Amino acid sequence: MRFATAARPSTADMLVVRSVEDARREIAAARARGEEIALVPTMGALHAGHLSLVQTACEECDFVAVSIFVNPSQFGPNEDFDKYPRAFEADLQACRECGVNLVFAPDVSTIYPDTFSTFVELEGLSDVLEGRCRPGHFRGVATVVLKLLNIVQPDVSYFGRKDYQQQAIIRRMCRDLDMPGEIRTCDTVRELDGLALSSRNRYLSDDERIAALSLSKCLKLAKQRLTAGETDVELVRREMLALLNKTRGVAVDYATIADPDSLADITAPQLEMIALVAAKVGRARLIDNLPIHLPADR
Ligand code: PAF
Numbered sequence: 001m002r003f004a005t006a007a008r009p010s011t012a013d014m015l016v017v018r019s020v021e022d023a024r025r026e027i028a029a030a031r032a033r034g035e036e037i038a039l040v041p042t043m044g045a046l047h048a049g050h051l052s053l054v055q056t057a058c059e060e061c062d063f064v065a066v067s068i069f070v071n072p073s074q075f076g077p078n079e080d081f082d083k084y085p086r087a088f089e090a091d092l093q094a095c096r097e098c099g100v101n102l103v104f105a106p107d108v109s110t111i112y113p114d115t116f117s118t119f120v121e122l123e124g125l126s127d128v129l130e131g132r133c134r135p136g137h138f139r140g141v142a143t144v145v146l147k148l149l150n151i152v153q154p155d156v157s158y159f160g161r162k163d164y165q166q167q168a169i170i171r172r173m174c175r176d177l178d179m180p181g182e183i184r185t186c187d188t189v190r191e192l193d194g195l196a197l198s199s200r201n202r203y204l205s206d207d208e209r210i211a212a213l214s215l216s217k218c219l220k221l222a223k224q225r226l227t228a229g230e231t232d233v234e235l236v237r238r239e240m241l242a243l244l245n246k247t248r249g250v251a252v253d254y255a256t257i258a259d260p261d262s263l264a265d266i267t268a269p270q271l272e273m274i275a276l277v278a279a280k281v282g283r284a285r286l287i288d289n290l291p292i293h294l295p296a297d298r
Helices: 020-032 048-060 088-098 137-152 164-176 199-203 206-227 233-245
Strands: 015-017 037-042 063-068 102-104 156-160 182-186 250-258 272-281 284-293
Touching (some): 020 137, 037 048, 048 063, 048 088, 048 156, 102 137, 137 164, 156 164, 164 272, 199 206, 199 284, 206 272, 233 272
Parallel strands (some): 037 063, 037 156, 156 182
Antiparallel strands (some): 250 272
16 A cells, blocks of 8 residues: 555645546646545545545545546436435535545536446346345446546545445456456444444434434344354344334345355355345435454354
8 A cells, every 4th residue: 555645735726627528637637746546436415434435545545536426327216316415515625624636526418428328237246135126226336437437547446335235346347347446445434323324314314313223233233143153144134134123114125144245145154244234214225234254263
């Protein structure tokens, strides 16, 4: 890992660009200065989870680009694209305060001009969990992320572990398509009571927020049971579901324990596992996950 050598820009110096040409020109100039380029792709409505990615990028790289683009192609027809939170001015201010160099905020027509007709599909990894619940979601994510990576051509790009399947898919896409650049995955940021930060948490009423804690609780339960030596993975899955189902206002999509690479459900404990959950709480569809590691010498 290289440590940032360029001084972070003063807040007044952050550039906000809307066109691919402007973004490429600024990034080419940074590259010509020998700076290491980072990209943090976001859909805006930045919370402390996003900002921890941005801060890490600012600590680790010389020139940090943040993209803000609510990507229509990753929302299904009955999902919350129109209502997805947008807070552009506050996002810019937060980026400035972190020392971001460039915000790339394209219009939909810049990313998807009328003639647009090329999409990225990943077989297998995209078909389970979120992919099964949200058909077409990962096709939209992979397509926009590939475009952003091609536009910015970062040395390093940053993704959050909260979207575990998303970062796994992006890693696979980059490997399959020989994309240069490193993907770094940063830990989930949680409230003190365990709720994973999400832009959709703002849809929750006070009661729904309490109900939403059942997601992180069921993941912790799975981790406790498996690290304490439980070998019946199916039983642990049933216990996760029971905890969620007894919580009023929670409609479960899935709660499972999977292999961290293939995301296939596992039938017996293994050294590395991932517990994953998705549920609707009020009008917010929330996801969360927790890596589980068993010591090799047990
Ligand atoms: O995680 C997100 O915010 C989005 O899925 C991403 C990676 C910015 C692509 O639109």
